[in-house]
């Protein structure tokens with residue numbers, strides 16, 4: 001690759017929350033970039049046309065990528081390999097292939113296996129909601145949010161720079177990281193919190209009828225916040241846990257040990273242990289807020305667009 005490539009045409013494969021939001025964000029922040037898109041689901045393609053998520057919605061992945069200099073795969077992580085195989089023969093030489101998957105090592109492996117001769121720069125915008133599908137996307141999703149790029153050591157610097165500039169242009173802050181490290185960090189900050197939410201809401205749903213209806217009736221802040229997270233897309237999260245198995249199991253082991261220690265403190269009436277831990281965790285919350293990282297999403301990310309009414 002010679003010189004820094006200028007991105008003039010982005011193809012988006014998968015037109016749900018992430019794909020739709022990228023299309024709308026390009027229209028808002030970089031209207032000079034042409035966009036094409038494809039989704040395997042005909043109803044999603046139809047809705048994407050109606051909402052003008054991209055400039056042109058095509059009826060095949062090959063047509064969608066034929067003139068692209070950047071292709072972004074926005075499908076569940078378990079489908080990345082299939083999506084890459086479907087575009088293999090139609091990709092222009094020199095196109096950058098990227099993705100938005102929530103786990104990175106397995107996606108990097110799948111993309112490399114499907115597209116061994118192409119320039120692959122995996123990415124993960126750490127921005128989302130519990131909504132999914134073509135109705136869920138909005139142009140502001142990535143503003144003031146991190147986008148983590150996980151290029152392989154031999155990835156061309158110019159392509160990494162071009163992709164960084166692309167995401168900065170949509171309003172994101174960009175950080176580079178190894179894929180394995182990404183998967184460990186995100187296991188703690190995103191994957192295990194989702195697992196905990198799925199568990200606690202699942203526990204409530206297993207209670208006897210009367211108790212369950214009371215849980216729903218009286219659910220205030222804590223449980224209600226968990227139900228939002230536990231409403232996240234089942235296919236997406238199934239794939240995240242299957243593809244980030246090692247890091248999730250490692251962190252889950254530590255979490256289980258800490259939970260057991262807390263259980264012992266409660267059983268023994270060890271108020272000091274409980275108070276010490278809660279003081280430590282409160283300090284973490286305060287330092288997140290001091291760093292200006294407390295949900296930098298604009299309000300409409302949660303209310304107007306999240307559908308959580």
Ligand SMILES: NC(=O)c1ccc[n+]([C@@H]2O[C@H](COP(=O)([O-])OP(=O)(O)OC[C@H]3O[C@@H](n4cnc5c(N)ncnc54)[C@H](O)[C@@H]3O)[C@@H](O)[C@H]2O)c1
Nearest residue numbers: 014016017018039040074075076077101102128129132133
């Ligand atoms: N939802 C979030 O909060 C969030 C945040 C960051 C990253 N991600 C990642 O983004 C990706 C997409 O998630 P989403 O929330 O947009 O999901 P989504 O369900 O809203 O959209 C995914 C779309 O991909 C389509 N699809 C599936 N297989 C396909 C294929 N082979 N070819 C073309 N289209 C295909 C589906 O029909 C669907 O419309 C996932 O990898 C997820 O891990 C999600």
Ligand SMILES: O=C(O)C(=O)C[C@]1(C(=O)O)C=C[C@@H](O)C=C1
Nearest residue numbers: 102125126127128129130189190
């Ligand atoms: O805010 C939410 O609803 C999210 O779950 C978004 C969230 C996260 O855990 O922070 C979920 C998965 C992603 O890969 C990135 C972002």
